[in-house]
Amino acid sequence: MSLNSPAFVRDQSGPTLPSPVFARGPLAWIRANLFSDILSSVLTLIALYMLLRTVPPIVSFFTIDAVWSAQDGAPCRVASAGACWAFIGQKLPFFTYGFYPVEERWRVNLTILIGAALIFWLLYPKLGRKNIAVSLFFLIFPILAFVLLHGGLRSGLVVVETNLWGGVVVSLIVSLVGIVFSLPLGVLLALGRRSTLPFVTFFCITVIEFVRGVPFITVLFMAQFMLPLFLPDPSWSDSFDHLLRVLIGTAIFSAAYMAEEIRGGLQAMPKGQFEGAMALGLGYWQMMRLIILPQALTLVIPGIVNNFIGLFKDTTLVAVVGIFDFLETIDSQIKDPVWTGPYISTTGYAFAAMFYFLFCFGMSRYSLYMERRLAAGKSH
Amino acid sequence: MTMSENSAPRVAPWNNPVYRGWLFQILLGLTVVVMAYSAFSNTLFNMRLRGIPVDLGFWNTAAGFDITQKTIEYSASNSYGRAFVVGLLNTLLVGAIGIVLTTILGFIVGVARLSKNWIISKIATVYVEILRNTPLLLQLLFWYNAVLKSLPSPRQSIIMPGGAYLNNRGLILPNPIFGDSAVYVVAMLLAGIVAGVIYQRWAARRKALTGQESPVAAIGLGLVIIPAILAYFVLGKPIWLEFPALKGFNFVGGFQLYPEFVALLGGLVIYTAAFIAEIVRAGIMAVSKGQTEAASALGLSHSQTLKLVVIPQAMRVIIPPLTSQYLNLVKNSTLAIFIGYPELAQVFMGTVLNQTGAAVQCVAITMAVYLVISLTTSVFMNIYNSRNALVER
Numbered sequence: 001m002s003l004n005s006p007a008f009v010r011d012q013s014g015p016t017l018p019s020p021v022f023a024r025g026p027l028a029w030i031r032a033n034l035f036s037d038i039l040s041s042v043l044t045l046i047a048l049y050m051l052l053r054t055v056p057p058i059v060s061f062f063t064i065d066a067v068w069s070a071q072d073g074a075p076c077r078v079a080s081a082g083a084c085w086a087f088i089g090q091k092l093p094f095f096t097y098g099f100y101p102v103e104e105r106w107r108v109n110l111t112i113l114i115g116a117a118l119i120f121w122l123l124y125p126k127l128g129r130k131n132i133a134v135s136l137f138f139l140i141f142p143i144l145a146f147v148l149l150h151g152g153l154r155s156g157l158v159v160v161e162t163n164l165w166g167g168v169v170v171s172l173i174v175s176l177v178g179i180v181f182s183l184p185l186g187v188l189l190a191l192g193r194r195s196t197l198p199f200v201t202f203f204c205i206t207v208i209e210f211v212r213g214v215p216f217i218t219v220l221f222m223a224q225f226m227l228p229l230f231l232p233d234p235s236w237s238d239s240f241d242h243l244l245r246v247l248i249g250t251a252i253f254s255a256a257y258m259a260e261e262i263r264g265g266l267q268a269m270p271k272g273q274f275e276g277a278m279a280l281g282l283g284y285w286q287m288m289r290l291i292i293l294p295q296a297l298t299l300v301i302p303g304i305v306n307n308f309i310g311l312f313k314d315t316t317l318v319a320v321v322g323i324f325d326f327l328e329t330i331d332s333q334i335k336d337p338v339w340t341g342p343y344i345s346t347t348g349y350a351f352a353a354m355f356y357f358l359f360c361f362g363m364s365r366y367s368l369y370m371e372r373r374l375a376a377g378k379s380h
Numbered sequence: 381m382t383m384s385e386n387s388a389p390r391v392a393p394w395n396n397p398v399y400r401g402w403l404f405q406i407l408l409g410l411t412v413v414v415m416a417y418s419a420f421s422n423t424l425f426n427m428r429l430r431g432i433p434v435d436l437g438f439w440n441t442a443a444g445f446d447i448t449q450k451t452i453e454y455s456a457s458n459s460y461g462r463a464f465v466v467g468l469l470n471t472l473l474v475g476a477i478g479i480v481l482t483t484i485l486g487f488i489v490g491v492a493r494l495s496k497n498w499i500i501s502k503i504a505t506v507y508v509e510i511l512r513n514t515p516l517l518l519q520l521l522f523w524y525n526a527v528l529k530s531l532p533s534p535r536q537s538i539i540m541p542g543g544a545y546l547n548n549r550g551l552i553l554p555n556p557i558f559g560d561s562a563v564y565v566v567a568m569l570l571a572g573i574v575a576g577v578i579y580q581r582w583a584a585r586r587k588a589l590t591g592q593e594s595p596v597a598a599i600g601l602g603l604v605i606i607p608a609i610l611a612y613f614v615l616g617k618p619i620w621l622e623f624p625a626l627k628g629f630n631f632v633g634g635f636q637l638y639p640e641f642v643a644l645l646g647g648l649v650i651y652t653a654a655f656i657a658e659i660v661r662a663g664i665m666a667v668s669k670g671q672t673e674a675a676s677a678l679g680l681s682h683s684q685t686l687k688l689v690v691i692p693q694a695m696r697v698i699i700p701p702l703t704s705q706y707l708n709l710v711k712n713s714t715l716a717i718f719i720g721y722p723e724l725a726q727v728f729m730g731t732v733l734n735q736t737g738a739a740v741q742c743v744a745i746t747m748a749v750y751l752v753i754s755l756t757t758s759v760f761m762n763i764y765n766s767r768n769a770l771v772e773r
Contacts, residue, residue, distance in 0.1 A: 033496065033498035033499075034497060036496060036497070040495075040496065040497045043495075043500050044500070047499045047500060048499065051503075196401070197401050197404065197405050198405075199408065199409055200408060203412065209755070209758075210751065212754070213750060213751040213755060214711070214747045214750045215711040215712070215714040215725070215750055217717060217729075218729065218743060218746050221729050221733075221739075222747070225733070225739035225740070225743060226739060228426075229422065230418075230419040230423055231422060231426075232418065232422050234426055234429055313514070313515040314515070316517040316518060317517060317715070319517075319718070320717055320718065327515065327518055327521075331521060334525070345521075345522075345525045345526040345529075345530075346522075346526045349518060349522040349526055352518050353522075356513065356514045356518065357514055360514070361509065364512075364513065
């Protein structure tokens with residue numbers, strides 16, 4: 001094709017046009033996600049208006065207007081003052097340890113440290129030898145923690161009675177005891193429910209359905225008022241430790257929920273696994289311990305973690321029978337006349353909310369992460 | 381190795397799984413019976429020793445305490461049995477209203493989380509995450525102590541839409557007053573509902589036989605509403621609202637909801653809605669995309685696709701966990717014990733237990749009530765599930 005031929009086709013490229021504004025880039029995103037149609041646009045505008053009206057005041061209430069340091073409640077009572085973080089700062093030791101003697105608090109810290117290390121070992125998939133971690137956490141740690149926290153038993157430590165325990169420590173103890181005892185109990189109940197022995201099945205179904213059918217508070221009341229009466233010697237029932245009663249109630253309550261979760265895992269196991277185990281000549285307990293339970297439990301880790309979240313939130317209810325858990329320590333200190341003010345309760349509850357949110361949200365993220373990890377393993 | 385072809389290998393009796401099974405069951409049975417019997421006799425002994433009543437003799441004696449919020453007549457001179465009924469009715473009241481409200485809120489939030497609008501779905505996500513990850517008790521205490529108690533006094537009440545007032549004594553709503561002839565209006569409304577149902581059945585059968593559509597929504601609504609409205613005006617407006625009015629330091633007239641009730645109901649509704657939202661979201665997402673595509677390939681409109689294809693399949697996934705959330709709401713209403721709303725647990729395990737000391741009876745009766753509610757619901761759920769289960773062919 002020569003240059004001076006009378007061509008009808010353009011032999012030079014036209015000017016480069018800018019890409020359409022609404023096809024990509026931030027404007028396109030805004031149009032697709034915020035103003036895609038009339039209803040969406042109206043909702044966006046309403047939502048933006050509400051957010052602008054509520055979020056800045058809330059943020060400045062908790063940061064700019066907040067009182068960060070004070071000796072008593074006077075600065076928090078000024079009309080322009082926001083959240084009273086000084087109150088939290090001063091009461092933090094009480095919120096953490098309750099009435100636990102100051103000079104013995106290192107024992108609490110040590111227990112929490114060991115527990116945290118063991119939990120990390122259990123939950124972090126890259127660390128191996130989980131069987132050692134399991135036996136340490138479920139067998140050794142409870143005994144060690146009891147000796148450390150309570151003292152006595154020829155350990156050379158001063159005895160600290162449980163009525164002095166309180167705050168975060170008690171919340172953690174109740175939830176950890178719930179976890180440590182509810183898992184094995186739940187496994188037994190779940191196996192019993194799936195058993196071929198009619199009386200065992202009947203017994204397990206009765207226990208599970210009874211506990212799941214009643215509110216946690218009634219179980220706590222039962223543990224508090226009825227459990228001591230079951231004991232033969234009246235002097236035993238008077239000295240029956242109050243915290244222990246609550247722990248027994250919590251363990252039984254969460255075991256029933258755990259059992260249903262584990263039953264789901266057992267039911268999801270293919271029949272071939274049972275048949276293969278039996279063909280290898282394994283007995284019932286060998287089959288369960290070596291073949292079925294490891295797989296079934298891994299399958300329901302997300303569900304188990306969700307149960308723990310529920311249990312952790314439910315530990316706040318132990319206050320109903322006079323146990324000084326974290327929320328109860330805050331709720332009691334809100335009424336302190338030195339600090340009383342219009343926003344003390346809001347501050348206290350906001351602090352408690354952050355604490356519980358941190359734990360529960362962390363656990364739920366972990367459960368999601370495990371779910372994805374397990375799903376990845378299945379697709380191969 | 382001489383063994384006949386068709387007989388099982390001989391094993392020692394102590395290794396025979398059948399014998400072992402029975403032995404184990406007998407041992408478990410004996411343990412349970414012995415423990416139950418000793419717990420029972422110990423309890424009786426301990427209660428007698430401490431002078432705690434061992435029977436329900438207190439049931440008919442005067443309670444001696446008053447209950448602020450009650451749906452039936454009750455005063456301090458009424459019996460403990462009457463107090464039990466008042467508490468039970470209050471539990472059912474908060475449960476019934478709570479279930480309706482939390483379903484509405486939960487479905488709205490669940491659909492909002494799936495919204496294509498980024499800001500709406502993010503707000504719904506934040507709502508769900510914050511409320512699901514903090515304890516209900518904390519939320520209830522917050523609503524009760526931090527919000528409702530710091531509301532202004534009746535003279536500076538917050539005016540709510542519809543003539544309601546919110547102040548630190550609770551929520552005061554306009555009170556509907558039923559005149560003498562109001563019963564006829566209600567009767568007409570009921571008759572209208574019956575007629576609407578009959579019409580809807582007839583239209584469905586006609587559609588199945590002939591394929592002809594009928595305007596079910598419009599005619600059905602008309603059948604329900606028009607007779608009642610006609611009766612309302614013909615009989616001279618026998619139902620009216622009594623609006624609360626400020627007289628002196630408090631309100632006169634109107635229907636007062638106590639702050640305890642408002643906090644408990646609000647807290648339960650807002651908390652449970654977060655869980656229901658997740659259930660709704662999972663249910664809608666469980667309907668595979670192929671279903672929607674097949675429906676539009678068949679020529680169904682968007683609303684028909686939703687009504688006939690997506691919602692029925694989503695509901696199959698949603699209903700069972702939804703029921704357990706309803707049960708959770710009813711069971712969680714026992715948290716009223718912390719803020720003093722007089723429902724069953726607060727009245728019976730709180731006040732009555734403290735006054736009579738009859739711990740075993742009070743706790744057992746309260747547990748029995750919740751157990752009956754739970755088991756009845758799960759029986760109905762099992763019936764529903766077996767009817768609606770996916771039929772695999």
